[in-house]
Amino acid sequence: MKIVIKGTVRKFCPYKDEEDIGTVELTFNITEGDAPELHELATKLAKLSEWAVSHENFTRSLFHTWEEVGLVQAETTWTTAGLDVIVTAGESDSVLC
Numbered sequence: 001m002k003i004v005i006k007g008t009v010r011k012f013c014p015y016k017d018e019e020d021i022g023t024v025e026l027t028f029n030i031t032e033g034d035a036p037e038l039h040e041l042a043t044k045l046a047k048l049s050e051w052a053v054s055h056e057n058f059t060r061s062l063f064h065t066w067e068e069v070g071l072v073q074a075e076t077t078w079t080t081a082g083l084d085v086i087v088t089a090g091e092s093d094s095v096l097c
Contacts, residue, residue, distance in 0.1 A: 001029075001030045001031075002027065002028070002029055002030075003027075003028040003030055003035040004025060004026070004027050004028075005025070005026045005028070005035065005038070005041065006023065006024065006025045006026075007023070007024055007042075007045070008021065008022070008023055008024075009021070009022050009023065009024045009045055009049055009058075009076065010022075010049050011048070011049045011051075011052070011053055011058055012049075012051065012052040012053070013052060013080070014052040014053060014054055015054075020055070020078055020080060021078075021079075022055070022076050022077050022078035022079075023076065023077045024045070024062065024074070024075070024076050025073075025074075025075045025076075025077075026041075026062065026066065026071055026073075026074055026075075027071070027072050027073040027074075027075075027090070028066070028069070028070045028071050028072065029070050029072045030070045031070065035069075035070070036066060036069055041066075044065060045062075048061055048062065048065070055076060055078050055080070055085055055087045056087055058076060058087075059074050059075070059076045059087040059088070059089045060074075060089050062074040062076070062089065063089035063090050067090075071090065072090050072091045073088060073089070073090030073091055074088070074089045074090055075087065075088045075089075075090075
């Protein structure tokens with residue numbers, strides 16, 4: 001079963017004193033049981049958002065947090081310095097995480 005969970009995320013920029021606001025899309029391939037419970041997932045997302053981190057490391061952390069429970073791809077989208085940035089970690093990566 002494929003399950004996609006989307007939402008808004010906030011984190012702190014490690015390069016400039018500002019908050020980054022973006023979107024996250026987590027794609028799970030669940031072979032047994034259910035996807036992670038949504039309230040627990042939201043709590044873990046909030047904890048990841050408490051520290052200054054690059055877009056790449058934030059996305060990589062998302063992937064590794066839920067990889068064991070069937071996450072196959074984590075994608076985040078940000079607008080920073082007037083540029084749209086999409087970061088993907090997981091099965092469609094051309095580079096290992």
